[in-house]
Amino acid sequence: MSTLFAWPQAATVESRIARDRLFRQAGGGKAIRALYDAQVQRIDWAFKLFVRSVNLPPSGGVDEIEVFRLHLRGDRLDDRVLAHIDKAIPHPILFELVRHAPDGDEVMLAAAYKRRSEADKSQAVTLEHWRGAWVADLEPRAPLPQAASLKGLYAGLLRSLWPHGARAGESLRAQAERLSQIATQGKAVERLQLILRRTGDFARKTEINRELRAAQAALKALTAKD
Known part of the structure; x- marks a missing residue:
């Protein structure tokens, strides 16, 4: 079951984030603007987790963590919007996606692993976004x-x-990069399964089956605990 966290009162920000600010910092053309217009009602900077709000010292390049609440126009949000916001904001972000439901608002937690670029400390490297389940607010x-x-x-x-x-002794970065590989390999398995269903030629099916078994074995190795 997905978990929502009780953010400390001392971390409260409650500030609206203008889209223009995000586009000034991250760029973006008509396609990403259209996604914002269609899917996002508003973006709030809800909490700032840093030394004075959570009483924890910075370490490992993490000196603060932002919590943004994105109020959606419907039920879905394209990952490209999350990636665009992450590109605009240098600090790690936890997103709370908020949608309207008949019995009250529901919230989904989402986040991507983010670290400072080793080549340019002013830039961030962001991997895939992972999401929890919808939970009543x-x-x-x-x-x-x-x-x-x-x-x-x-x-x-x-x-x-x-x-x-x-895994035993696995760092956060190593785990994040392995999960990125899992996501990529999972898509490869799905693609091969789709091709297999659509292929009628026996020889081609045999070849695809061989590729599929290899892809499934690679995925199993990535997801094994050790």
């Missing part, structure tokens, strides 16, 4: 993951979303 929220630093808090928040746990 009025449901009781869980306390923040226990941590000794902001990097540890960031790790706990991300791992609450990730579908595969860390």
